[in-house]
Amino acid sequence: MELIDIGANLTHESFDRDRAAVLERARAAGVVQMIVTGASRAESPKALELAQQHPGFLYATAGVHPHHASEYTAECDAEIRALHEHAEVVAVGECGLDFNRDFSPRPAQRRAFEMQLQIAADLHAAGRTKPLFLHQRDAHEDFLAVMKNFDGQHGPAVVHCFTADKRELFDYLDRDWYIGITGWLCDERRGAHLRELVKHIPHQRLMIETDCPYLLPRTLKPLPKDRRNEPAFLAHIVEEVARxxxxxVALTAARATAASRGFFGLPGAV
Known part of the structure; x- marks a missing residue:
């Protein structure tokens, strides 16, 4: 199987000690390409740098997660725009709204989200369309309202790490957005509802991700002692989703890989 991890936080400090080994384990587990998430002003340049070190294997997004929205100044906006001049940066984000923890004030979240959607709109208008890598938690109505202001101004969008309910899922599918499924599905305490919901996602809209080092699949046996998730565990998530x-499993994997490759405009694996 050829697998693509569409959301890997490989710049996270937990990978500093063994990042090369993590990448080798991913390759050995069938992961042929990965999207390194750029989720802050500091981490987005690092995601690009990592992608440049592994051409054809790693790609990057560039954006600012709502947790970090308070740092989204005009200078930050210029820096994110500059990152999007690089071909290795294949999506705008991670951006969106997160009212679950409110690490940044909600007005700051909305402003940062809108400014990043404007980047996507400007790229689209210039004929350099890049997809949106979106985050939403406990902010569904506000999220849809902000997105509505940019209808027709951007390319495809994926709501990554989807964890919500059927109503929210169908709202996204009705808008032809893609859905990213993680190991949250393997959490019997919080994610059991996703096992039914994944049946409703059209295969051409379904992508799979680890969101590592977070969201270690609880059904993985044995669990690593450090409880760190990594891209090599993507195969386990694919098996669970297929079931x-x-x-x-081979069909689910092939379809998710095709959807991911088309969404991000990736070439064949090297």
């Missing part, structure tokens, strides 16, 4: 969808 819940009533599909052969």
């Amino acid at each position: 819940d969808r009533g599909e052969e």
Whole structure:
């Protein structure tokens, strides 16, 4: 199987001690390409740098997660725009709204989200369309309202690490957005509802991700002692999703890989 991890926080400090080994384990587990998430002013340049060190294997997003929205100044906006001049940066984000923890004030979150959507709109208008890598938690109505202001001004969008309910899922599918599924599905305490919901996601809209080092699949046996998630565990998530969808693992993997490659405009694996 060829797998693509569409959300890997490989710049996280937990990978500093063994990042090369993590990448080798991912390759050995069938992961042929990964999207390194740029989620802050500091981490987005690091995501690009990492992608440049591994051409054809790693790609990057560039954006600011709502947790860091308070840092989204005009200078930050210029820096993010400059990152999007690089071909290795294949999506705008991670951006969106997170009212679950409110690490940044909600007005700051909305402003940062809108400014990043404007980057996507400007790229689209210039004929250099890049997809949106979106985050939403406990902010559904506000999230849709902000997105509505940019209808028709951007390329495809994925709501990454989807964890919500059927209503929210269908709202996104009705807008032709893609859905990213993580190991949250493997959490019997919080994610059991996703096992039914993944059946409703059209295969051409379904992508799979680890969101590592977070969201270690709880059904993984044995669990690593450090409880760190990594891209090599993507295969396990694919197996779980395939079982819940009533599909052969190879079919789920092939479809998710095709959807991911088309969404991000990736070439064939090197």
